[in-house]
Every structure is written in C-alpha cells, then in structure tokens.
Amino acid sequence: MIDSDRLEEIVHEAGQIALRQWPGAGHEVDIWEKSPGNPVCAADLAVDTFLKRELGALLPAAGWLSEETADEAGRLARDLIWLVDPIDGTRDFIRGRKGWAVSVCLVSSGRPLIGLLAAPARGESWRGVAGQGSYRNGERLVASQRGEFSGARVPAAALPKADSDLVAVEQPNSIALRAAMVAADEADLLATLRWGFEWDIGAAALIAREAGAAVTDAFGRPLGYNKRDPRAFGVLVSSASIHEAAVERLAERAAKLVVDKPQL
Numbered sequence: 001m002i003d004s005d006r007l008e009e010i011v012h013e014a015g016q017i018a019l020r021q022w023p024g025a026g027h028e029v030d031i032w033e034k035s036p037g038n039p040v041c042a043a044d045l046a047v048d049t050f051l052k053r054e055l056g057a058l059l060p061a062a063g064w065l066s067e068e069t070a071d072e073a074g075r076l077a078r079d080l081i082w083l084v085d086p087i088d089g090t091r092d093f094i095r096g097r098k099g100w101a102v103s104v105c106l107v108s109s110g111r112p113l114i115g116l117l118a119a120p121a122r123g124e125s126w127r128g129v130a131g132q133g134s135y136r137n138g139e140r141l142v143a144s145q146r147g148e149f150s151g152a153r154v155p156a157a158a159l160p161k162a163d164s165d166l167v168a169v170e171q172p173n174s175i176a177l178r179a180a181m182v183a184a185d186e187a188d189l190l191a192t193l194r195w196g197f198e199w200d201i202g203a204a205a206l207i208a209r210e211a212g213a214a215v216t217d218a219f220g221r222p223l224g225y226n227k228r229d230p231r232a233f234g235v236l237v238s239s240a241s242i243h244e245a246a247v248e249r250l251a252e253r254a255a256k257l258v259v260d261k262p263q264l
Contacts, residue, residue: 002059002106004129008116010054012125014102015118017050018043018087024096024121031094039090044068047086047102055082055104062106065230067199073228081107081226083202089174098122099172105202107225115203117176126180128207134183143213144188144238149245152188152238155181163249179204179237183211189238189246193218193257198230205237214243218254233258 021029021043030042048068055062059082063075066084075081082104087093089100101119105112115134117126128134134141146152150165155178159168169187172178179201181187205215205223217223218234220243234254238246 002114004114006058007055007104007106007114008125008127010051010058011102011104011116011118013054014047014051014086014104015120015125018047018093018100018102019120021046022093022096022121024098029094039094040068041087041090041094043093044086044090048084051082051084051086051102051104055084059106063226065199065226067197071230075226076228078226079109083107083112083199083225085176085199088176088200089172092173097173099174099177101126101174101177103174103176103199103203105199105206105225107202110225110227112202112206112225115206117180117203117207119174119177122177126183126203126207128183128203128210130206130210132210134207134210136180136184141183141207141211142185143183143208143211143240144185145212145241146188146239147241149242149249152242152246153186154189154191155187162253175200175235176204179208179215179235182213182237182239183208188242189236191218191236191238191246191250192234193250193254195231195233196235198223198225198227198232201235205235208237212240213237214240216243216247218247218250218258220244220247 062080063078092099098121
C-alpha cells in the first residue's frame with residue numbers, strides 16, 4: 001500500500017517549491033521557451049526534479065511520465081506510473097497570476113488511482129481516489145448536476161458565436177484547474193479541441209470523475225493512460241446530464257480540427 005499521507009506531503013511541498021519562485025509573490029524566476037510559444041521556467045524544473053526523486057523513493061516500482069522529463073519507453077512495461085505536470089498553467093505562473101497547479105496522478109494498468117493538485121497561490125489542495133470520492137481542502141466535492149446544455153458555465157476568456165448560448169466564467173490557465181471547476185460545481189463544462197498530453201489531465205480527470213462528472217476525449221471516447229503515444233485529441237469534462245449534448249455540439253468542429261498528430 002502507498003503511504004497516502006506521505007504522498008500528500010510530497011505534493012504539498014512541491015507546491016511550496018513553486019510558490020517560493022512565483023512572481024506573483026514578488027520572486028524572480030528564469031524563463032525561456034522550449035519551443036516558440038511554449039514557455040518553461042526554472043520552477044518547472046525544480047518541481048520536476050523534486051517530485052521525481054521523492055515519488056520514486058515513495059514507490060520505486062512505478063514508472064514516470066512528466067512534461068519536463070524526456071520520455072522513456074521502459075515505462076510501458078510498468079503496471080504503475082506517475083503522471084506529472086510540475087506546473088500546469090505556466091503562463092499564469094510566470095505572469096504572477098494564480099491559475100496554476102502542480103498535478104500528480106498515479107496510474108495502474110491504464111487507470112488513474114490517485115490524483116492530486118496543489119494550487120498554493122489559490123490556497124487549494126485537491127485529491128481524488130478511485131472509488132473513494134474527491135475533495136478540495138478536505139471538503140467532499142459534488143460535480144455540476146446541470147441538466148440543460150444551454151446556459152452551461154464554461155471556463156473561457158470568451159466564447160465563439162456558435163456557443164453564444166453558453167456562459168463564460170473564470171478561466172485559469174491550468175487545464176487541470178478548469179476541469180476541477182466542474183468537479184467543484186463552479187463550471188458545468190470544460191472542452192478542448194487540440195492535441196493534449198496525459199499529464200495535463202490525469203489527476204483532474206480522476207478528481208472530476210470521482211465527484212460525479214463525465215470525462216472523455218473530444219469525441220466522447222474514454223481517455224487512456226500510459227500509452228506509447230501519450231497524446232489524445234481534446235478533453236471533455238461536464239455534468240453527466242449534458243455530456244452527450246456537448247459531444248454533439250463539438251462533433252463537427254472536432255472532425256475538422258483533428259489531423260495527423262504533430263511530431264514529438
């Protein structure tokens with residue numbers, strides 16, 4: 001059995017490492033681009049290094065897949081694997097905004113078992129455990145129960161004309177926090193129509209599902225984890241009652257946008 005208390009301590013400390021370098025608290029941090037338009041900062045790497053060391057010591061049998069670490073094919077032979085995004089929402093982090101989180105998920109045989117988000121700038125700690133529910137700051141979460149698609153709350157800066165019947169609400173840069181908003185009944189729908197990675201959504205997808213939300217890719221298909229290619233097209237998290245309508249709304253757009261996967 002994993003020491004869940006120690007796991008929470010590790011993720012909490014990872015959040016504190018990031019917080020101690022967060023520009024929003026007056027700190028300076030080195031920033032550069034991994035590729036055009038894809039920023040990374042020293043805090044990303046510091047958190048990644050800490051988590052790889054501490055989670056590896058906590059559960060030596062588990063493999064590793066992180067945004068900031070080169071992928072190793074050996075993970076595919078592991079039943080257990082850590083999915084890690086050291087700082088999800090790096091753009092908000094480097095701009096001194098609060099919409100970022102440390103995301104850690106333990107996956108077994110392709111299924112998330114434990115998902116944790118540390119969002120210290122927001123004073124939030126999120127946890128989901130398969131079959132045991134999900135919590136924010138110790139309070140049990142119940143996801144959006146919205147039954148009507150029109151009027152659904154969506155974390156977005158602005159909505160396209162085709163979705164003018166929906167309602168835009170706060171949009172943290174972290175996709176994990178946006179999914180968690182559905183789990184906390186602060187949003188009814190999160191949808192993306194782009195290629196994304198397992199580490200972006202593993203922890204938050206479990207948190208949302210355990211709160212009662214429906215979670216799929218943009219086409220309504222189940223999400224998979226620890227795949228050879230760790231990408232999927234889009235993510236859709238919503239109230240269970242409006243999920244089918246959301247898939248239908250996105251179907252034509254998704255079909256037009258999905259193209260050959262970009263090279264790793």
